[in-house]
Amino acid sequence: MPDTLEVLRNADGLPTEDLRTSRDPAAPPLYGRVALVTGSTRGIGFGIAEALAAAGCRVVLNGRGEEGRQAEDRFARGQARYVAADLREPRAAHALLAACQVEFGAVDILVNNAGIQHVAPVEAFPDDRWEEIIALNLTAAFRAARSALPGMRRRGFGRIINIASVHGLVASEGKSAYVAAKHGLVGLTKAIALETANDGITCNAICPGWVRTDLVEAQVERIAATGGLTMEDAAAELLRAKQPMRRFSTPEGIGSLVVFLCGEAAATVTGAALTMDGGWVSV
Numbered sequence: 001m002p003d004t005l006e007v008l009r010n011a012d013g014l015p016t017e018d019l020r021t022s023r024d025p026a027a028p029p030l031y032g033r034v035a036l037v038t039g040s041t042r043g044i045g046f047g048i049a050e051a052l053a054a055a056g057c058r059v060v061l062n063g064r065g066e067e068g069r070q071a072e073d074r075f076a077r078g079q080a081r082y083v084a085a086d087l088r089e090p091r092a093a094h095a096l097l098a099a100c101q102v103e104f105g106a107v108d109i110l111v112n113n114a115g116i117q118h119v120a121p122v123e124a125f126p127d128d129r130w131e132e133i134i135a136l137n138l139t140a141a142f143r144a145a146r147s148a149l150p151g152m153r154r155r156g157f158g159r160i161i162n163i164a165s166v167h168g169l170v171a172s173e174g175k176s177a178y179v180a181a182k183h184g185l186v187g188l189t190k191a192i193a194l195e196t197a198n199d200g201i202t203c204n205a206i207c208p209g210w211v212r213t214d215l216v217e218a219q220v221e222r223i224a225a226t227g228g229l230t231m232e233d234a235a236a237e238l239l240r241a242k243q244p245m246r247r248f249s250t251p252e253g254i255g256s257l258v259v260f261l262c263g264e265a266a267a268t269v270t271g272a273a274l275t276m277d278g279g280w281v282s283v
Contacts (some may be wrong), residue, residue: 013072016096021262028056029263034104036060036096038087038144039073043213044163048111049249053079055259058107060100062087064192087114088135092209093143106151112141112185113163117215119174137181138188145192149201158201159262162189163254166209172242182207186273191270202270204261209277210239212248245278 024031039045041063049059053075054101061071061082068082081103086095100107115137118129145160152158167175168182185205192203210216216238224234239246254276260266261274275281 005211009105021240028054030109030259031056032061033108033262034056034100034106035109035111035262036062036100036107036148037111037113038062038096038140038143040111041065041067041082044208044211044213044251044254045111045113046071048163048255050075050082050114050261051252051255052109052111052262055177056237057261058104060096060103060107062096062114088132088142089141090143093140094147097144097147102149106155106278107148107155108152108155109159110144110148111161111163111258112144114140115163115177115178115181117178121174122176125176133177134181134184137178138184141185142188145203149192149196153196153199155198158196158199159257160189160192160201160203161261162186162203162205164189164205164207164273166207166242166275166280168205168207169273169275169281175280189273190204190271197270202261202266202268205270205273206254206257206261207273207275207277207281208249209243209275210248211254212250239278242283243278246283247278249276249278 030052036050036056037045037059040049040061049061053059059080061068061080062085064084064086066263068084070080072080083096083099085092087093116133118133143164148158162185164185165182167179168186171179189203189205196203220231220234220238223229223237224231227234229237229264236246257274257276261269
């Protein structure tokens, strides 16, 4: 397969020169980079993909549902491609990276965002849900990084960003599998950072607290319905339970942090677990 430095001419007629050698000071900071964001058809992943595209990246979107094509259509023509892959499957991550090579060239930026959740006490936690959460939230990130790293090493540049969670640093009741996976993801981040410290590659984790996504919005609606509260009061109650700051993080804010970590200013930031949690872990 072609190396990324031989930038592919795709169906939309993108030029064959290496876009990343641009010296134009007006060019976006990540102009010509290729970014893969897993679990990016909505929510946090889509916000990250939008931020990377605005910074000049060509973006590979990933998911499992029908909404992938709709997500792709929200980007400028030729800037994003949707590749369906069920990352719970053992070979899916490698196949996804290979598809990225065919579409845009090898991956410069890998954002491991795909994840799922299930809430139950330990003694009632189903085996299949435990295995599914570990497979998607942790093992898939390991496999994607393993597939991306050889090309990053050859080119002397790479950014791996794992979207962990505040639950990668602290625990909550009923979330044993999610907490275990996210703690593991923070540990994986540190191990990759050590192994790539002098290869032009960085690996960091972002640990958000409450983010106002569709899934969290559904939780707010349940609190409002159960307690007879307004949506505003229900949101405040949700935040109050964990966060000192009564404010949600946003997918756009997380996307901006990802862009910073991919830039030259963050070239020595590696192995970090960066919180965006309204002070959650400070309590």
